[in-house]
Amino acid sequence: MQESHTETPYTALGFYHKISQLRADTWNALKRDLGQLVRQEAGCPRARTLVKAVDVKLTRLEIIEDYHAFPSKEDFRHLWSLFDREEYALLEKVVKRLVRALISESYRRRHVDLSETDADAEDMETLDALNQLRRGHPASNSSAQPYFELLIVDNLSPQEEEVVREAFHNLRRPEDRFVYDVVTVRSFEDALIAVLVNPNIQACLIRYEFPYKSKYNLSALRNYLEGLSEQELENQSEADRSILLSSMIHELRPEIDQFLVTSGDVEATASRDIRHFNRIFYRETDYIEQHHTILRAIDNRYRTPFFDALREYSKKPTGVFHAMPISRGKSVTRSHWAGHMIDFYGINIFLAETSATSGGLDSLLQPFGPIKKAQEYAARAFGARQSFFVTNGTSTANKIVVQALVKPRDIVLIDRDCHKSHHYGMVLAGAHVSYLDSYPLNDYSMYGAVPLHEIKKTLLAYKRAGELDKVKMLLLTNCTFDGVVYNVRRVMEECLAIKPDLVFLWDEAWFAFASFNPTYRPRTAMHAARTLRDRYRSEAYREEYAAWKAEFDALDPDDDATWLERRLLPDPDAVRIRAYATHSTHKTLTSLRQGSMIHVYDQDFRQRVEAPFHEAYMTHTSTSPNYQILASLDVGRMQAEMEGFELVHAQVEAALSLREQLYTNPLLQKYFRVLKNSDMVPETYRESKVDSFYDPVTGWNQMEEAWARDEFVVDPTRVTIAIGATGVDGDAFKNEYLMNKYGIQINKTSRNTVLFMTNIGTSRGAIAYLLDVLIKLAKEFETRWEESSRPERKIIEHRVHSLTQELPPLPDFSRFHGAFRQCADTPQGDIRCAYFLAYDEENTEYLRFDNGALQAEMRQGRDVVSASFVIPYPPGFPVLVPGQVVSEEILAFLQALDVKEIHGYRPELGLLVFTEAALVDPAAG
Ligand SMILES: Cc1ncc(COP(=O)(O)O)c(C=O)c1O
Structure with a gap:
């Protein structure tokens, strides 16, 4: 009997991306169907329909449960036998218990025997019901056997x-x-x-x-x-x-x-x-x-070596004759005024606050014990050769890596819309900076990422100018704040074909979680580095390279197309894999704020980098690192290794359900347009031609193909929604609508978009709440329109038009002024020289562009050169850096911006620019 049930034409597992939701939903639906079935008269048409529905669901579930220990195959045989004997009332009872055991997860703590019907089983069921209610409450985190x-x-x-x-x-x-x-x-x-x-x-x-x-x-x-x-x-x-x-x-x-x-x-x-x-x-x-x-x-x-050591330490009675009166809570426990700090945090955090580096603890600056072990485990978890903990965010991690690898005057190729820590890192290191432009998404006032073609073209320019040996590093953001993800392997492979020892720094501030999902992982720096190294060591690659080289050598090396229009392969005898990744662990995995990591896969690390890396680490690391952050990094790593796969899977599931609702609900669609892959990745970068990962008929089946092949893909867990149709701009929507009205916090907006990010803490409930809020807002916009007068409608229409049609094109990087350039044929500039030149007041002046003063100077042929970073929020990256020439496009963009916050720009004074005299011999200044 059972055999016939397993023959489904196309199994539910095609919906792998939503498998755990599908599993839970199907069990619940089965319970509901059985509940109805037992109330029907046997044999009536409704009962017959329900029996069929139960059969289908049991069949689907049997396939899924085949891969789980609970319910067991024996349990399933029991379910089928009840079904076959038409004992629906009993079947309902058993299914109810089973669902309860699944939801309360009692099967993790004890054996659940579904064939039991005695009083003990009833008691257990009551217990399960209580456990089900407790789940998710902080006090329910049991320390029972995992x-x-x-x-x-x-x-x-x-x-x-x-x-x-x-x-x-x-x-x-x-x-x-x-x-x-x-x-x-x-x-x-x-x-x-x-x-x-x-x-x-x-x-x-x-x-x-x-x-x-x-x-x-x-x-x-x-x-x-x-x-x-x-x-x-x-x-x-x-x-x-x-x-x-x-x-x-x-x-x-x-x-x-x-x-x-x-x-x-x-x-x-x-x-x-x-x-x-x-x-x-x-x-x-x-x-x-x-x-x-x-x-x-x-x-x-x-194991969590550092967290364990800290817990042990906190239990030891110690006399403190050193700094930190807060250690062991001493300065607050007897305080007449500050005792509520203990009430709020509890005593353990104070017991764990110490400056000790011995007695079982360790020194972050020279680790030898539990911190060293914890970092080794982190390297294992993230597929790195070495990992280092950083307690001051990726902002600091980035500066450490750059300082460790880049000497003054080394050339660094870097995406201009990267995080500001990189620009400051370039100043500190004295790098000569060659900015790369990302493709713009003008309709949404945001950038994509840097096309490989652009990177290769720049490298080729250095090759032709005989300057390639000065190029040290390529620095890119993967994924971008908006969720555009590079094909990391492909970028590294082709760049290494032009410069075989190029160092890569991938800023993966937003991508630590990606290491724990099989679709995402291949697009991480560490995975790409390891697999490329394996590839170049193989005989098969040598053969592939020899065949490629023979073809390549027959082409004209002076023709750009030879390099830019074909896939390049590096020489296996010359290539070195040198990749670094920085993670804001705290952004996407469990860690206290600022907890970050540097991951290294560098074949030359031991011989060439270890010592400078150590010095750079010392430069930027506090001698009093925060132990709670370090312990949380240790626990975060352990959690990721134990259940990262599950958590990231659930995160993807949650985001996909949110997207599905937004794609298909007509009211939501009217005001909130969720950006698809094709909205954020132009067709030229989508070899797979996949427009959207989602298809109403086949579900999410297309995602893997795009992720495996395309130059760029969008991370679906970052949901950008175009809200121009509401007539409200991104910033107002974020503050006035989402936060003030509904307590929903988001961070990133552009003029006409808002970004909803899911993470491993996002529950199905949170998604349901967000959808509920969006529906309420959509209704509010609907009512506003219906009830508005004619003049009011005109105003709304005007706003919508402005937000959807009048978008200032995003400006490219113009160029460094000649005073900061080293070579006419290549674009790099000495940003550090420009930055410090501005320290002397007499070298700079303010020029306003709102009254036309700056434009008048430009018309007279003056190169107006910025003396500071100018960073509007949003989009949050510099439109001008020190030493950069102000262009017409940049001015037009600044004039069209309607954001309130522009760092480095004072409207009453204007832009800070260099005097013409200062540019005559800046090095002397
Ligand atoms: C791409 C990128 N890199 C680095 C950082 C800095 O990270 P942290 O906040 O951990 O210092 C951020 C912060 O938003 C970022 O977006």
Whole structure:
């Protein structure tokens, strides 16, 4: 009977991106259907329809649950047997218990036996109901044994499966640090699906012979399985297939601990590329050994060395004869006035406040103990070779990296709309700056990112001018504030073909979470660096390069098209992979504010960078780093390694539901237009031709293709909404409507857009609330229009027109003035020289452009040169930097801006510019 139920034409797993919502929703819908069914007269048409609906839902759920430990296959057999026997009342009861156990997650704490109907089970159910109510409350964070699932890949019969599961169950001891249950799958494909759909899986035991094909048709895997032929796989040896499977599991979820159980030629297996296996077990290895090895592996990730050390330290009685009266709460516990600080924060934070670097603690500036370990674990989690904690935000992390790598007069290619910390970093390092322009999105007053063509063109200009050896670094923002994501691998590969030792600094302030999702991860700096290094070391690449080189050498090297119109490949004998990434961990993962990390994948780090890096780190790091920030970074790393996959998946799910509603609700569409991939990435950069990741019929199936191929993609978790049709500008919408009326906080706006960012803390409830608010606002705008008089309508129409049609084009970087340039053929400028030249008052003057004074100077042929950074908010990047020539376009943009905040510009005085005399010999100034 059961068999017939599993034959669905196209499985629900095609909607992998929304799998956990689909799972929860289907269970709830099933419960609802059964609730109705039991109230119907048997056999009536409504009952027949409901029976069919229950059948469909059970079928769908059985597929999903096949990859989860709870409910077990045994539980499902029980459900089907109740269904087949038409015992709908009992089925409803069991499903209710099951849903409750899933929501309250009681299955993580105890065995839930669905066949029980006795009084104990009722008690447990009441307990579950209470737990369900408590979930999400801070006080409910239990310190009980964490739970995970062990995936076993083996072609077992149902009976054998039960035996294995029970064998592992029987090993559980109350003193174990973790508790786990077992999920078994029987094929290669099913193993991959399981790790994709079941975030509870933390360890995987690959055993014996298993076939390739799943019994389901699963489009979710399309991209991962490309190029694998079933035939070839079936012909591979057991060991080869296991090794391939392990490397694919590693690609999807690198954190999973994998173990191989082999029966065959053990020595031969051990000599293969088995780097993704923690350990190989021989067939005879007993369960006890496996059990302990698995628990130890999980513990290795779960450990938080610095957080643990700090907690231990806080328990020790210590006499403080040093700084920090607040340490151990001393200055506040006896205070007559400041005691409420303890009431608010609790005592632990004060017990953990210390300046000690010994006694179990460590020194951030010269780590040797738990901080060192915590940083090593961070490197493992983010796929770096080295990681460093930073307690003053990515603003500081960026400056450290630049100072460590860039000497005065080294040339740095950098996106001009990068974060301001980079511009200041350039000043501090004395870099000669070559600004790169991002493609503009004039309709939304925002920038995209820098096209590869532009980067290659600039590098080529340096090559032709004989200046390439001075180019040290390419610095780009990935992803941008608005969510435009580079094809990091492609950018690095092609740039390395022109300059094989180029250093890359990827500002991933907004992208730390990306390391924990298989679609996002390939577009991170660390992943790209590692995979490129592996690629260039392979024989296959040497062959590819030789063939490419033969073709390339036949072309005319003086023709720009030779370099710009074709894909370039670097010389494997010359190339060095030198990549750095900076993360505002606090922006997208668990960390206290300012908690950030620098991740390094630099083949030359040890020989060439370690010492200057250390000095740069010392330059910018406080000698009193905040221990709570460091501890939170340690915990944030652990959480990401244990459940980052699940949390990021849920974040993506939440954002996709928000987008779906905005794409499809007619009232919302009228006022709030959510920007699609194609709105933010012009067609030339979309090789896949995917306009939108979402299609009303196929769902979110197109996302992977775009992410795998295109030059740029939009991160769907950052939802930019064009609000021009409301007649309200971005800033007013943010403050007057969202914050003041509904307490919704957003940060980024442009003239006619607002950005809603989801993160790993965004719940389905929060999305529902936001949608509710947007619907209320849309109704408000609707009423405003309906009830407005003719003159009022004119005003609204005028505003809408201004916000949607009258958008000042965004200006490109003009150029550095000749006084700050070193070479006529290349664009770099000495920003530091210009910056400090402005320190002497006599070198500068103010010129107003609102009264035409500045324009008059320009008309007379004067190069008017900015003496400061001028940064309007929004968009929040400098339209002028020190040493830059003011252009007509920049003036037009500044005049058209209707923002209140422009840093570096005082309307009553005008722009600060250099006097003509100061520009004659700035170096002397
Ligand atoms: C791209 C980018 N880089 C760096 C930073 C600075 O990060 P932090 O706030 O951690 O100093 C920001 C802040 O918004 C940013 O947007």
